Amino acid sequence: MAQYNASEVESKWQKKWEESGLHSVDLKNSKKEKFYNLVMFPYPSGDKLHVGHWYNYAPADSYGRYMRMKGYNVLEPLGFDSFGLPAENYAIKTGVHPHQSITQNVNQMITQLKRIGTIYDWDKTIVTSTPEYYKWTQWLFLQLYKKGLAFKKFAPVNWCPSCKTVLANEQVQDGTCDRCKSEVTKRDLAQWMFKLSAYAEKLLDFEGLDWPEKTITMQKNWIGKSTGSEITFKAEGIEGSEENIIVYTTRIDTLFGCTYMVLAPEHPLVPIFTTTEQKKNVKQYIEKAKKITDIERSSEVREKTGVFTGSYAINPVNGEKVPIWIADYVLVYYGTGAVMAVPTHDERDYAFAKKYDLPLRIVIADKKQHGEKDGAYCEDGVLINSGTFDGMSSEDARLKITEFLAEKKAATFRTNYRLRDWLLSRQRYWGAPIPIVNCKKCGEVPVLEKDLPVELPNISDFTPLDDGKSPLSKCEEFKNCKCPKCGGPAERETDTMDTFVCSSWYYLRYPNNKLADKPFDKAMMKKWLPVDMYIGGPEHACMHLIYARFINMVMHDLGFVDFKEPFKKLVHQGMITKDGAKMSKSKGNVVSPDEFVEKYGSDVFRMYLMFMGPFQDGGDWNDKGITGISRFVERFWNLVNGKSAEKDSEAVKKALHKLIKKVGEDIETLHFNTAVAAMMEFVNLAMKEGVCEESKKILVKLIAPMAPHLAEECFEGFGEKGSVIDAPWPKYDEKMTVDNVVRLGVQVNGKVRGDIEIEKTTDQKTAIEMAKANPNVAKYLENVTVVKEIYVPGKIIGFVVK
RNA sequence: GCCCGGGUGGCGGAAUUGGUAGACGCGCAGGACUUAAAAUCCUGUUUCAGCAAUGAAGUGUGGGUUCGAUUCCCGCCCCGGGCACCA
Numbered sequence: 060m061a062q063y064n065a066s067e068v069e070s071k072w073q074k075k076w077e078e079s080g081l082h083s084v085d086l087k088n089s090k091k092e093k094f095y096n097l098v099m100f101p102y103p104s105g106d107k108l109h110v111g112h113w114y115n116y117a118p119a120d121s122y123g124r125y126m127r128m129k130g131y132n133v134l135e136p137l138g139f140d141s142f143g144l145p146a147e148n149y150a151i152k153t154g155v156h157p158h159q160s161i162t163q164n165v166n167q168m169i170t171q172l173k174r175i176g177t178i179y180d181w182d183k184t185i186v187t188s189t190p191e192y193y194k195w196t197q198w199l200f201l202q203l204y205k206k207g208l209a210f211k212k213f214a215p216v217n218w219c220p221s222c223k224t225v226l227a228n229e230q231v232q233d234g235t236c237d238r239c240k241s242e243v244t245k246r247d248l249a250q251w252m253f254k255l256s257a258y259a260e261k262l263l264d265f266e267g268l269d270w271p272e273k274t275i276t277m278q279k280n281w282i283g284k285s286t287g288s289e290i291t292f293k294a295e296g297i298e299g300s301e302e303n304i305i306v307y308t309t310r311i312d313t314l315f316g317c318t319y320m321v322l323a324p325e326h327p328l329v330p331i332f333t334t335t336e337q338k339k340n341v342k343q344y345i346e347k348a349k350k351i352t353d354i355e356r357s358s359e360v361r362e363k364t365g366v367f368t369g370s371y372a373i374n375p376v377n378g379e380k381v382p383i384w385i386a387d388y389v390l391v392y393y394g395t396g397a398v399m400a401v402p403t404h405d406e407r408d409y410a411f412a413k414k415y416d417l418p419l420r421i422v423i424a425d426k427k428q429h430g431e432k433d434g435a436y437c438e439d440g441v442l443i444n445s446g447t448f449d450g451m452s453s454e455d456a457r458l459k460i461t462e463f464l465a466e467k468k469a470a471t472f473r474t475n476y477r478l479r480d481w482l483l484s485r486q487r488y489w490g491a492p493i494p495i496v497n498c499k500k501c502g503e504v505p506v507l508e509k510d511l512p513v514e515l516p517n518i519s520d521f522t523p524l525d526d527g528k529s530p531l532s533k534c535e536e537f538k539n540c541k542c543p544k545c546g547g548p549a550e551r552e553t554d555t556m557d558t559f560v561c562s563s564w565y566y567l568r569y570p571n572n573k574l575a576d577k578p579f580d581k582a583m584m585k586k587w588l589p590v591d592m593y594i595g596g597p598e599h600a601c602m603h604l605i606y607a608r609f610i611n612m613v614m615h616d617l618g619f620v621d622f623k624e625p626f627k628k629l630v631h632q633g634m635i636t637k638d639g640a641k642m643s644k645s646k647g648n649v650v651s652p653d654e655f656v657e658k659y660g661s662d663v664f665r666m667y668l669m670f671m672g673p674f675q676d677g678g679d680w681n682d683k684g685i686t687g688i689s690r691f692v693e694r695f696w697n698l699v700n701g702k703s704a705e706k707d708s709e710a711v712k713k714a715l716h717k718l719i720k721k722v723g724e725d726i727e728t729l730h731f732n733t734a735v736a737a738m739m740e741f742v743n744l745a746m747k748e749g750v751c752e753e754s755k756k757i758l759v760k761l762i763a764p765m766a767p768h769l770a771e772e773c774f775e776g777f778g779e780k781g782s783v784i785d786a787p788w789p790k791y792d793e794k795m796t797v798d799n800v801v802r803l804g805v806q807v808n809g810k811v812r813g814d815i816e817i818e819k820t821t822d823q824k825t826a827i828e829m830a831k832a833n834p835n836v837a838k839y840l841e842n843v844t845v846v847k848e849i850y851v852p853g854k855i856i857g858f859v860v861k
Numbered sequence: 862g863c864c865c866g867g868g869u870g871g872c873g874g875a876a877u878u879g880g881u882a883g884a885c886g887c888g889c890a891g892g893a894c895u896u897a898a899a900a901u902c903c904u905g906u907u908u909c910a911g912c913a914a915u916g917a918a919g920u921g922u923g924g925g926u927u928c929g930a931u932u933c934c935c936g937c938c939c940c941g942g943g944c945a946c947c948a
Contacts, residue, residue: 140948228947277865281945357863358863558947597866671874678873678874679873733884736874738885740885809880851880854880855880
């Protein structure tokens with residue numbers, strides 16, 4: 060018997076698969092039930108694949124292979140998310156233009172990906188930076204624009220005053236520019252947004268989704284629904300104008316305790332309320348606030364800072380005059396960007412009031428007689444010092460005070476969401492151009508659908524510009540155009556789109572990747588979507604996965620698709636770290652799979668990744684145990700190709716039925732580690748006891764999803780025709796998987812004192828007697844009183860003694 | 862800081878509608894084969910005490926519920942992911 064030569068066998072089968080088109084899926088005519096098995100697509104950064112890619116793709120592929128053996132027509136595509144910063148950074152570093160490098164890098168990645176031995180159907184691939192794809196990303200933008208879901212608004216960006224350029228968060232390190240180290244500030248730019256907030260309520264409905272509970276919780280928290288009231292405070296501006304400040308609160312029951320009010324530094328009314336004397340302080344404070352991140356600003360431990368505007372507002376419930384302050388702990392995105400401050404019943408307000416010596420007034424009583432010095436009491440209670448509302452519960456008061464003020468048009472009930480609109484403008488070159496034209500006469504005009512795509516010009520200098528504009532703005536041929544409406548001279552929008560827009564709809568395109576006249580075909584959508592299984596990292600729980608759901612819902616509401624949710628089942632793989640840290644080039648801890656694949660083969664490497672631990676957990680990379688898998692593959696090969704037994708022993712027979720059940724269930728729940736362990740256990744047993752050829756064939760099928768090349772080679776060795784992937788998944792007999800005789804532990808006062816072998820169906824009386832007969836158990840039952848006898852069939856026998 | 866996970870032998874991990882903790886693998890120790898080594902095979906391997914039978918302790922930590930807790934509840938510590946321009 061020849062030794063197993065992994066690299067020879069693997070390249071042989073990879074070639075065969077490709078030549079026979081084994082993995083190309085017939086999208087239209089197959090009679091089998093469809094299964095759309097999807098992994099989140101990678102971005103081609105110019106780096107080679109690292110073990111993290113394999114960790115994600117190999118098990119996901121094993122799942123797809125399993126589904127195919129179960130009889131499904133499996134679509135398993137892969138594409139490339141090729142717009143965005145990684146490609147731009149690579150281009151800046153190497154001097155190779157992204158137009159070129161993307162093609163190179165994609166081809167290189169495909170070559171590397173093929174070595175995994177996945178069943179990707181490369182005929183259905185997409186590359187988001189190609190005009191054939193981004194034409195439809197632009198089309199998508201236009202659909203949202205038509206519906207009023209795309210709009211322009213001023214919003215802050217990270218700004219390096221020294222480079223005079225917009226920075227991505229990634230380019231900001233500890234508040235400084237990662238190129239020149241100058242302090243980063245913020246700057247307001249007019250930018251395109253999608254009205255994500257309009258879908259907040261719809262996005263909260265997870266009905267029918269087979270998603271991890273934690274992901275749903277994270278999305279719910281991210282959307283952050285709260286119910287409360289909006290209250291209007293009247294105030295006098297510096298010009299003597301009467302202005303309304305609207306605040307949002309979930310605690311209107313504490314309104315009588317409001318002793319001051321706070322605006323976010325970016326609040327548009329700030330200049331109106333800032334008195335001449337306070338101008339200097341306020342200006343300084345706003346400048347400082349621009350340098351602090353939102354995470355720091357919302358931190359509850361950071362010392363609160365703020366500044367008085369010099370103006371006052373009137374509390375509508377009692378006519379009291381309260382000072383208007385500015386503080387960075389109030390965020391302009393959330394609520395109305397203004398809060399009524401109740402220091403006695405809000406932690407942050409308390410800290411702030413203490414620091415600036417603002418008055419306190421307790422308006423909610425609790426049982427413990429909470430005092431002013433005890434900090435804020437944030438729970439509900441009974442109202443005091445609240446005029447006619449005294450004695451009311453917080454809950455009632457929230458209703459009554461809002462209703463009372465509503466009559467005076469000073470308050471309304473309001474549901475609020477933390478979810479912000481989606482800012483999609485990027486002042487960068489390497490992205491899909493936003494299909495909008497600015498005409499002096501007609502204003503903002505969308506590009507006509509027939510004129511799509513708005514092609515990204517091949518300009519040579521794509522480094523960011525020093526005026527905060529996209530590099531496209533100096534490309535005259537691109538910028539100057541005709542107005543689609545009046546035909547007069549006009550200028551194109553030069554911002555490009557966030558790559559999350561590209562990735563928010565790619566799953567709709569795979570089955571339609573060759574369609575030239577529309578983004579997707581209705582019949583095809585009906586047949587293939589939604590995605591049955593979506594696998595990707597948990598870091599996408601909130602952003603990508605909310606954006607994709609949003610876009611899909613919009614497509615649904617516009618009648619393009621008839622399903623509301625794009626991903627029926629979702630699973631996150633864990634992250635592979637190296638020495639406890641996320642693998643990244645900058646940390647220099649990227650591990651390449653190549654040498655391991657070279658040495659042990661793809662099957663061993665992918666099984667090792669699966670065996671390392673639970674797929675959902677990830678883990679810290681080390682290669683310590685890989686020899687174990689290598690030995691196992693060798694043993695498996697020897698077993699299959701060695702002498703077969705005439706027939707299986709009873710023990711082997713039962714073990715095989717159990718194994719079929721276990722491996723199938725484990726793959727279905729993505730517990731590959733225990734599936735591999737079970738295979739090992741069986742092989743160990745079969746080595747000892749011998750196994751017949753029919754059973755060996757079953758074994759080969761069972762390992763096929765996890766070690767496809769090995770399985771093909773063995774399958775061929777049996778003289779079978781065709782691929783093992785088209786062999787049906789083995790069936791088992793449930794009766795053969797249950798043991799009638801079990802070993803039961805016997806406990807005395809919760810401590811195990813022995814075990815007995817017993818029929819599962821034994822009645823309580825017999826079982827207890829058998830347990831008492833165990834000499835070691837008997838020892839512990841001497842000279843004591845048994846107060847309770849416990850028998851849980853198949854689980855435990857216990858005695859409680861005194 | 863906020864939100865979401867996680868913490869089990871020397872190591873990766875297994876076992877949860879509460880029922881014999883440590884499957885499987887790595888490593889290590891001893892043995893077989895070999896002139897020798899590698900490879901392979903066999904035996905042992907949570908810690909402590911004991912020749913053993915067995916006993917005690919033990920799933921980050923401190924409490925609680927229970928005949929019985931890795932599993933459920935409360936407090937604390939540590940690690941990871943996300944926090945809206947990396948994707």
